[in-house]
Amino acid sequence: MAQATNSEPFSRREWQEILAYLPPKADRTAAKAAIKAAAHEYSTCDDAPKYAEHQRQSQQWLLVRDILKSDNAKKTREALARSAREISPEPLKSDLLRLIEGISSFPERANSRAKVRFVSGLEHLYARIFDAWIAAGGRLSKTQTGKLASFTCAIVNPIAGKRLTGAGIKKAVERYEKRRSVYLKGEGDLAVEATVVKLKSE
Numbered sequence: 001m002a003q004a005t006n007s008e009p010f011s012r013r014e015w016q017e018i019l020a021y022l023p024p025k026a027d028r029t030a031a032k033a034a035i036k037a038a039a040h041e042y043s044t045c046d047d048a049p050k051y052a053e054h055q056r057q058s059q060q061w062l063l064v065r066d067i068l069k070s071d072n073a074k075k076t077r078e079a080l081a082r083s084a085r086e087i088s089p090e091p092l093k094s095d096l097l098r099l100i101e102g103i104s105s106f107p108e109r110a111n112s113r114a115k116v117r118f119v120s121g122l123e124h125l126y127a128r129i130f131d132a133w134i135a136a137g138g139r140l141s142k143t144q145t146g147k148l149a150s151f152t153c154a155i156v157n158p159i160a161g162k163r164l165t166g167a168g169i170k171k172a173v174e175r176y177e178k179r180r181s182v183y184l185k186g187e188g189d190l191a192v193e194a195t196v197v198k199l200k201s202e
Contacts, residue, residue, distance in 0.1 A: 038128030
């Protein structure tokens with residue numbers, strides 16, 4: 001049997017097994033490229049500096065939360081709300097009201113971002129696998145058996161040296177969906193560009 005190499009993460013037999021789990025109409029060439037890239041990324045990752053950066057980002061989000069919940073921020077929002085009642089024309093007034101609303105709701109969103117758990121190299125590998133599965137036309141499933149579970153095991157077991165269980169895959173899918181929901185909610189985040197503050201539309 002052909003063995004995996006540094007440039008080729010899986011043997012021919014392993015590739016056949018992995019690709020056989022994909023939906024019938026999947027682009028197997030694209031899926032193979034995505035899986036190969038994910039495997040290479042996992043084999044070369046170093047979690048230590050990534051964890052340190054994750055902690056730094058969490059602290060920054062907590063700082064943003066605390067600033068926007070401060071008394072000064074509250075007074076600023078109240079002053080803006082009073083001014084908004086006197087402002088015209090209407091399009092600009094609507095933009096200001098949306099800005100005020102966005103600032104008011106942002107502390108909770110910043111808090112949620114700060115609490116997102118660290119994504120380890122293995123966890124990121126799961127995410128890349130699920131991304132490849134979805135791109136190939138598959139549907140996420142929290143069942144502990146089935147093609148997604150088999151697809152994931154066929155990739156992770158050889159390169160991570162783990163024997164995955166159905167329960168472990170179910171939890172990985174749940175964490176993946178939770179992270180996606182947090183990031184998708186951030187699409188309307190406030191952005192500061194130079195000295196202009198504007199609200200991104202979703």
